[in-house]
Amino acid sequence: MKWLLQIMFAVSCAVFAVAAGPIAAAQIGQIKNTAGQVFLLRNNNQQPAKAGDIVEEADIITTGANSSVGITLIDNSRLSAGPNSRIELKQFRFNPTTQEGESLTEVRRGTLAVVSGQIAKRSPEAMKVQTPTTILGVRGTTFAVRVEE
């Protein structure tokens, strides 16, 4: 009986550690809403995206006609893309304790509205948004970008 209790204790500790522990380092945000055709391209594998899906560094999010997507990142920044857009979360690094980090998001085409979060608040211009012809340094907080092909 004693060994059974010990095993149960070990298992419950493990479950507890997983549930309460820090999330996997790869998660940098979450998709909060989608409308129409929204896809998530990761490691050359394209999947339809839906609310609740985790986003990781290097993910590419695309939208079709009459489509849109809203995303929050773990530094509390918020990104939302309109129709016919292609957004790549190129680089993202954030320390929740010190609130320091840096990010680079690329808008290849379409529209993106941005509300910057802790990264830009802590270090102005550590959040960058790139397009095929320019780079934006974000001091804060709300702006929008359109890129035409």
Place this chain on the structure above:
Amino acid sequence: MISLKRFVACTLAAGLFLCGCASVNTFVVLLPEEGGAASAVTVGEGSQRTVLDKPYSAAAVDLQRNIETKTVTAEDVKRTFAEALAAQPPPSVSFTLYFETNSVEVTPASRPALDALFAEVAKRRAVEVQVTGHTDRVGSTADNDRLSLQRAEAVRAMLIQRGVQASFLRAVGRGEREPLIPTPDEQAEPRNRRVEVIVR
């Protein structure tokens, strides 16, 4: 001859910009902040760099990376960005809950904040919750690390009871390291016995 060529090139560039046609690749506009807080975005690098620091100030960047600034209207923004702006997720909301001495019980005064937290979590889709427990400086560092995590876990358990998906619900304890009110060691301070919750 050379100056004439330049003149023609300049006229052509100006003409393209004025007619707002296909050579514009990137269009950026700074939007107003709630409460009128200061805000700015830089466009471009090096000598080309331009700063947008007034609401509705905008920059158009052409394929040759020339930057032209102008001021647009709320109507222009709506025309171009209506769908993207409509998809903006709501901002995160923070709650602070206070606790009884050496206890995982929320104080009666914090019950309304707890109810507000439950209501906020219930109305959001794909919700993420970060729960961070703290203590005052009475007791050892190790005991306070444990107590702060227990407080965070108590809040986490209440949220799970209300059906929040556990995979997006993180609880951590910060012990006595991050007091809201700095105090000498071993001093009781009710405002430091707290759990901070961020709902995103």
